[in-house]
Amino acid sequence: MKTCSPDMKLTALVILMINSYCAFSQIPHEVLYVIGCFEAGETQVQFEFDAEEILYVDFDREEVVYTVPRFIVDDVSKIFDNLNVFKNAKKAKNACQPILEVYKLEERSPPEETDPPENVLYPADDVQLGVENSLVCFVNHFYPPHIKVTWTRNGQQVLEGVSLSRYYPNNDQTFHQFSTLTFTPREGDIYSCTVEHLALDRPQTRIWEPNFSPHSVGLDVYCGVGLTVGLLGVAAGTFLMVKGYYGQF
Missing domain, CATH: 3.10.320.10 (Class II Histocompatibility Antigen, M Beta Chain; Chain B, domain 1)
Incomplete structure (x- = not known):
């Protein structure tokens, strides 16, 4: 907090x-x-x-x-x-x-405070070979609320099938946001999600490879994230609070 x-x-x-x-x-x-x-x-x-x-x-x-x-x-x-x-x-x-x-x-004060993002990458559904799915890049706990998210497949940037949600406020005055990539899992493919933010010294990249085992952990990860941040429910509470001298209105 x-x-x-x-x-x-x-x-x-x-x-x-x-x-x-x-x-x-x-x-x-x-x-x-x-x-x-x-x-x-x-x-x-x-x-x-x-x-x-x-x-x-x-x-x-x-x-x-x-x-x-x-x-x-x-x-x-x-x-x-x-x-x-x-x-x-x-x-x-x-x-x-x-x-x-x-x-x-x-004002007569130091530069603005920043908070670097944390991000995780996981499939929205159980992964099946050749069956369309979505990768979710969940970016959390960043301030100010401006990030850039890019996707790659096998080292090549991907633009099609990419979406970015609006950002949502957390209770600690930071923000979270989702980027998704629609894809069809194939053996040997490697995907990455890269996040750029003012508070990061260098871009932050997460890598994901399809796992075609009978029981994918994607859904379990998704539920874990949901329990941690309440997903979109985190938007409840006071929105866009002041981070500065005028902190109380």
Whole structure:
């Protein structure tokens, strides 16, 4: 767990709007509207309900992404119809950099704190010769939230079938992210996942070779990672906390 001290540099600004109200019962609930502004220029906007993410704004695709399972709420977008979520998020994004510039002028502290990532590489399903599968490169505990992930097969870079999730916050103010590679296992193939990050002296590479034994350990590894980090559930909790002098809002 990280702690904030006066000599740590401000790297993000968090604006919180907290409302308590009763929904479907007499129990008060907490709604957080979170705006995270990062020095690298990225902005994150999301709503949380009782510390669980219910939506976030994808500025690249210019849309609001609802993360509430449909078995809980059939169409959560109707709840936010009159709130102009995307329009207000764009206003917040435009305000981020000017606000950060003001804080940077007021600061007199060392360079930003960084945390190097840890990554593991494993197949999503039991490995069978010639049967399509996915390799998962799970990158965890890094800050700031900017990584580059590259894949190779037999020493040659692979671009097709590669995907990268958005990053998710951990409770210790670091982040985790998933990159996947769709592939068809063949004997003799060797795959690698390489992660580059500001806090690493050199790229971090993990290597994987297909194992065609009857019982693959891939699923066991997957479950182990799931128990350790709660997978995407780790996103619960306060999002995009300030790592610096302004650590409490």
